Every structure is written in structure tokens, then in C-alpha cells.
Amino acid sequence: MIKSKNEAIVSQNYVPTNCEILSITTLTPSEKLFKIKMPNGKELGHMPGQFVQVSIPGLTEAPISVASSPTRKGYFELAVRNAGTLTGALHKLDEGDYLGIRGPFGSCFDIEAMKGKNLLLISGGCGLAPMRSLIQYCEDNIDEFENVKILYGAKNPEQMLFKDEIRQWEESRHFNCLYTVDEIKSGDNYKGKVGLITKLIPPLNIDKNNTIAVIIGPPVMYKFVIAELMKKGINEEQIIVSLERYMRCGIGKCGHCVIEHKYCCIDGPVFWLKDVMELKGAL
Amino acid sequence: MKALTSAEMKSFLKSLTGEYDVRAPVRLEDGTRALGHLDEGRLAIEGGPIARKPNDIFFPQFDVILNAKGNKFKVADSLQKPLFVIGFTAEDCECLEFVDKFYSENFRDEIYFAKRDKAVIAAVSGKCGKDGEMLKIAGGKCDLEFIYDGSKYIVCAYTLKGKKIEEKIKCEEKSAKIDELKKLSDSIHNEDLEILKKAGELIRKNAVPDDFWKEIANRCISCTACNIACPTCTCFDVCDHDRERVIERIRMWDSCQLDGFMREASGHNPLGEEYLRARRRIHHKLAADYERWGHITCFLCGRCDDVCPTNIGIKSVNREIVKRFG
Numbered sequence A: 001m002i003k004s005k006n007e008a009i010v011s012q013n014y015v016p017t018n019c020e021i022l023s024i025t026t027l028t029p030s031e032k033l034f035k036i037k038m039p040n041g042k043e044l045g046h047m048p049g050q051f052v053q054v055s056i057p058g059l060t061e062a063p064i065s066v067a068s069s070p071t072r073k074g075y076f077e078l079a080v081r082n083a084g085t086l087t088g089a090l091h092k093l094d095e096g097d098y099l100g101i102r103g104p105f106g107s108c109f110d111i112e113a114m115k116g117k118n119l120l121l122i123s124g125g126c127g128l129a130p131m132r133s134l135i136q137y138c139e140d141n142i143d144e145f146e147n148v149k150i151l152y153g154a155k156n157p158e159q160m161l162f163k164d165e166i167r168q169w170e171e172s173r174h175f176n177c178l179y180t181v182d183e184i185k186s187g188d189n190y191k192g193k194v195g196l197i198t199k200l201i202p203p204l205n206i207d208k209n210n211t212i213a214v215i216i217g218p219p220v221m222y223k224f225v226i227a228e229l230m231k232k233g234i235n236e237e238q239i240i241v242s243l244e245r246y247m248r249c250g251i252g253k254c255g256h257c258v259i260e261h262k263y264c265c266i267d268g269p270v271f272w273l274k275d276v277m278e279l280k281g282a283l
Numbered sequence B: 001m002k003a004l005t006s007a008e009m010k011s012f013l014k015s016l017t018g019e020y021d022v023r024a025p026v027r028l029e030d031g032t033r034a035l036g037h038l039d040e041g042r043l044a045i046e047g048g049p050i051a052r053k054p055n056d057i058f059f060p061q062f063d064v065i066l067n068a069k070g071n072k073f074k075v076a077d078s079l080q081k082p083l084f085v086i087g088f089t090a091e092d093c094e095c096l097e098f099v100d101k102f103y104s105e106n107f108r109d110e111i112y113f114a115k116r117d118k119a120v121i122a123a124v125s126g127k128c129g130k131d132g133e134m135l136k137i138a139g140g141k142c143d144l145e146f147i148y149d150g151s152k153y154i155v156c157a158y159t160l161k162g163k164k165i166e167e168k169i170k171c172e173e174k175s176a177k178i179d180e181l182k183k184l185s186d187s188i189h190n191e192d193l194e195i196l197k198k199a200g201e202l203i204r205k206n207a208v209p210d211d212f213w214k215e216i217a218n219r220c221i222s223c224t225a226c227n228i229a230c231p232t233c234t235c236f237d238v239c240d241h242d243r244e245r246v247i248e249r250i251r252m253w254d255s256c257q258l259d260g261f262m263r264e265a266s267g268h269n270p271l272g273e274e275y276l277r278a279r280r281r282i283h284h285k286l287a288a289d290y291e292r293w294g295h296i297t298c299f300l301c302g303r304c305d306d307v308c309p310t311n312i313g314i315k316s317v318n319r320e321i322v323k324r325f326g
Helices: A085-091 A125-140 A163-171 A221-231 B006-015 B090-104 B110-116 B160-167 B178-186 B191-204 B210-219 B225-229 B274-293 B303-307 B314-325
Strands: A017-028 A031-037 A051-055 A061-065 A076-081 A098-105 A118-124 A148-154 A175-181 A211-216 A239-242 A270-272 B021-027 B033-036 B062-069 B072-075 B083-088 B120-126 B144-148 B153-157 B236-243 B246-253
Touching: A031 A085, A031 A098, A051 A076, A061 A076, A061 A085, A061 A098, A061 A125, A076 A085, A076 A125, A118 A125, A118 A221, A125 A148, A125 A175, A125 A211, A163 A175, A211 A221, A221 A239, B006 B021, B072 B110, B083 B090, B090 B110, B090 B120, B090 B274, B120 B153, B120 B160, B120 B178, B144 B160, B153 B160, B153 B178, B191 B274, B191 B314, B210 B274, B210 B314, B225 B303, B274 B314, B303 B314
Parallel strands: A118 A148, A118 A211, A148 A175, A211 A239, B021 B083, B083 B120, B120 B144
Antiparallel strands: A017 A031, A017 A098, A031 A076, A051 A061, A051 A098, A239 A270, B021 B033, B062 B072, B062 B246, B144 B153, B236 B246
């Protein structure tokens, strides 16, 4: 288990804190980025990989990964796909509106284990949102890591998240950033690679003895990406995965996110692969 | 030792109602034996385990946990008086002990403990099962115990809260034969316990194939009665109800036997197949919880076997596992 540095101890563990929306940016036709501040100048206190429960009275809650790094002070960001009643209502909110936040919850990326290592950060679809928290963290502490490679796969050019930032990561001397889309249609103004994200891995030059890979994406992606990494000599002790599950409480009580004996909301969502690869239904 | 006759028990429980919110097994007008207030029906302590899990008093089927006016949520009011609950069997006490541990570790669940912390739990045991059958003596894991010797309830207090109640009882029974009752209790042979342990070992050794769970799934009608009846099933869902400008956030029991239990907004459903849900119900208590908590979390209260319309309660399934794969 990768423990959070800041074990979230909330005195009233089911009561959300009202937080103001500072700005809203449209990322894709179905995704928006919410920049949010805690009341009284407080920080959320999260680490990359953690999530919060977002609450709207009347519509209950949904777990959303934090998309910004704790090194960016005074706010935190959530990238939200319009996929249900609550997220649909979130998409209708405006700047200056308030939403309820509980958390941060869950485990975070094992930053200490990553220090001094080459990082291979692989995300698909919405998985780039929590990965962005880690990428920003690396950007702000770049001396602590060796080479940082970012691989991203989206379904099509329209659904690519954080396009402007991907361009900046491509141009940054700190990162080696590659991206691909599964498909394009005629009329797409897209010059990048086309094909599944797994195709980005074989050509890479990876130092198998000094690399940690992080994978975040849709459930179908994991086993194929893991298989490609293993062909490169990366083993389960060098791979971190972040798993999506349906979390209703965030504090290990409601039972919806259970994977065998692990609770994704408190033991995860970030796991070392070695700790979950044998669990039925994990990947 | 302190002791009470059935008639004295009734008046004693009534005497506690000033200080405590007393709940006891009562016979309701429709004939049901359930935990209730003393004015809801005739006191019915004898008769064995009550059908409904008694620890649901701390974690009811629907529980208002928060209220919101506008955007501001606050914790809903809890009970005015501490609870005094009589009617737990020895097995129910073991279930309660586990659920207390479950709710206190990692994050302490404030909603549960607002009711539980001040509550006094009284077990009932001895010759007061169905038709006078001997019920196992809890011997702890509760605040106090009433052990029936066939004519009187002998009182054994285990905690300070229990001793406080015991002090209120004035009736003494000098000839109480508690040692004899303990010997009787120890001599109760529980074949199901051996079978439970063996089934657990087989599941943990991966000796139970998916095809077996597919057979069980074929016999399951997904009525969810097993989860609803089980004292160690704690899964819940959350919903908001709009009640005249006040939003109530409610948690309510949920069941891993339902298709949508784990379905995510993306459509991904880790328990999307029936056999995975049939497996989860039993694997979770015999293998997953064993790994996490160091012990099996079925305490053989028998309720899921009693309520299952297709005879696939945990005892039945365990017997089948041991017979076929043991």
C-alpha cells in the first residue's frame, strides 16, 4: 500500500466543506476543468493520486481525482466528465458557485520511491487528469527525478484532455511527451500519431533497472500496457497503477469499491502492481 | 448472584426506561418477534435469535446522516437517550464485536458511534431458545448477560456499563448453578463451525472453481435477503431526499448481489456477472475478510439460511463446498 503523507483525518467524516469555484475551463465537449479554492485560505492538503468526494445537496456525491499538484498553492483542480446526474449538474455550475468537498482520500503515488528514477507516466482517456497532478509535481520538483516520459492515448482528437499543456510538455526540456489517438475521422485537424497507446511503448529506450512506470486509464488498458512493459523488462515491482472504482463513502465503509480484501478508497486507488495483480477482478 | 424471573424481568426493563431507550424482543400484533419498545408488544425474550439482525439498531436500513438547508450540511440529530438493548445471542455479540471493529478502524464512523458508544448491550442465553433449547453463553463481548436456567435469568456483568445496570437489580439467587450452565453451553457441538472453517480453507486455496459459483448463481434469485439479514453485512448506498426545503442525506443498506452494486459511471462493472456476485457474498466473509482482519466474519447466526428462498445460505453453500471439493 502506498500511504498518503497526509493521512486525512476529518473530524466530521461525512460532512462536506463548501468550496468556491474560481474558474471553469472547457477541455472537451464532455469534460470541464474546475479550479476550486478551500475556505479561509486553507490548502486541500492532498498528494498526487488522491481523490475527493464532490457533493451537491440533493444529488449526493461522486469521487473525483484531483488533477492539480499540491505544489500549485491556493487552489486545486478537478477535471470532470459529464457522465451522470451529479456530474451533469456540476457542468451547469458557474464561476463563483459553491460545491461540497470531502477529502482528500485514498493513497497517493509513492513519490519517495520515484525519486532518482526514470519515470514512465502512461495514461489513457480521463486517466490524464490524476496523472496531471503527478506531472505537475514532477515539473515543480524536476531535480528529484531522472528522465520523465509522458505517454497519453485518447479515443480521438476531440476527446484529448489538456491539449495546450500536452503541447507545453512536448516542448519542455524536462519531459519526453508522446501521444496518440485510437482513431481519426476526415476533417480532423490532427497531425499526431494514430493507434493504440500500446504502440508507443516498443520503440522506447527504457532503462529497465532504473525505471518506474505509472499507469492510469480505462480498465481495458491495463493488461495490454502491462504486457508491453514486461516485454521491456519492467516488472510488477516497478509498476504503479491507479484503479477506478465506484466509491460512495471514500472512507472504507460502504463496500462498493472492494477488490477482494482491498478497499480501493483507503488502500488505493494507487497500488503497486505486485499488490493487486493476483486479485480477481482488479485489472 | 443477581437473578430475575420472567415477571421481574418485565418490570425491571420498565424501570430502566427513564434513563435508557430500552429495546427488547417483543411479540408484535402481527405475531412477529422483533426488537422493539416495551409498549409495542408482549415481552418475548425466550425463543432464540430474533429474525432481524439486532445490531441494525446502530445501523438501520435507512439512516438520515446529514441535513442540508441551502448548501450547508450538518450531522443529523442522534438519539436523545442512550440505548439499552437486550436480546443479542452469543453469535450476535460476535457479529457486533466485528462490526464495531470495522467501523472504528481507518476512519471512525461518527454516525455509527453516536448511537453505539453510549449503548448497553445485554445478551440472552441459557435454556431460553426455541422450545427451551440451550443457547450458547456469550461470556463477554457484551456489557452484561442474562443466562436462563429454566426458571430465572441469572445476571453476569462484564463491563462497567453492565455493572451499573446489575447494581439496579435487587433480587438475589443464592442457588444459581452458573457452572452447570456453562458446562452445558461448552458441550454444544457446532458441526457448522467445522464446516465453515474447512470451506474457508478451500476457498482460500482456490480449490473452489468458478463453475461452482455459476451453479450457485443459477439458483440465486437476487432477492438480497441474505445481505439484508446478515449482521456482518455493512454495505450501504447514499441518496438525498428533498423534504420541504431540507435535504436529507440518507444511507441505506445495499447488496452486493445486485447487478448495479459496483457499476461505475463509465459503465465498467467489476461485478457484472452473476457468478462473481454469488462468489463475492461468501468469498468476502471467508477469504477476503480473513486476509484483512485475520478471521472469518461469518459467525453462524443462521439468518441467511433461514431467509434464503432457494437454500443457498452460507451454511448450505459451505456444506456443498466441503462435500464436493474437500
